[in-house]
Amino acid sequence: xxxxxxxxxxxxxxxxxxxxxxxxxxxxxxxxxxxxxxxxxxxxxxxxxxxxxxxxxxxxxxxxxxxxxxxxxxxxxxxxxxxxxxxxxxxxxxxxxxxxxxxxxxxxxxxxxxxxxxxxxxxxxxxxxxxxxxxxxxxxxxxxxxxxxxxxxxxxxxxxxxxxxxxxxxxxxxxxxx
Numbered sequence: 001x002x003x004x005x006x007x008x009x010x011x012x013x014x015x016x017x018x019x020x021x022x023x024x025x026x027x028x029x030x031x032x033x034x035x036x037x038x039x040x041x042x043x044x045x046x047x048x049x050x051x052x053x054x055x056x057x058x059x060x061x062x063x064x065x066x067x068x069x070x071x072x073x074x075x076x077x078x079x080x081x082x083x084x085x086x087x088x089x090x091x092x093x094x095x096x097x098x099x100x101x102x103x104x105x106x107x108x109x110x111x112x113x114x115x116x117x118x119x120x121x122x123x124x125x126x127x128x129x130x131x132x133x134x135x136x137x138x139x140x141x142x143x144x145x146x147x148x149x150x151x152x153x154x155x156x157x158x159x160x161x162x163x164x165x166x167x168x169x170x171x172x173x174x175x176x177x178x
Contacts, residue, residue: 030156031166034068035173038143038154041070045145056082067129070154075110085130099126100135109142113151117144119174122166
């Protein structure tokens with residue numbers, strides 16, 4: 001009886017451990033997808049310059065994957081240049097834009113762009129999902145577009161990931177790409 005209980009216990013621990021590992025990796029996979037999408041967007045915009053901006057305004061375009069999308073900003077002007085879901089912020093000064101928690105996240109994105117131009121970096125803020133009105137916690141990856149005044153931003157909604165862990169992932173992915 002003890003042996004059977006012990007075996008069942010080990011099986012449950014193993015199954016739980018494998019399930020937990022898969023669950024924990026799911027957010028990391030999303031973070032990887034965000035980084036890859038943003039890096040692809042930065043490459044595209046670097047090659048196409050201003051003429052590539054229209055691609056980022058299309059909510060059904062190649063830089064929108066379900067609720068993960070890329071928008072383009074310009075820190076020199078503190079503006080959004082293109083956004084697939086929030087056209088009303090395009091061209092507006094975002095330097096005073098705050099989330100409900102008081103974060104000046106557009107300015108934080110510009111700081112990250114300057115501090116980590118090649119690797120990119122993450123910022124946390126509260127923003128509504130497409131089609132929803134209530135803001136929830138979002139983390140976004142910010143990447144400078146080489147040879148342009150632009151940066152690209154892509155993120156996902158999560159309660160689990162920390163900015164520190166995400167920056168570590170960005171560092172690892174950057175090192176692998178070199």
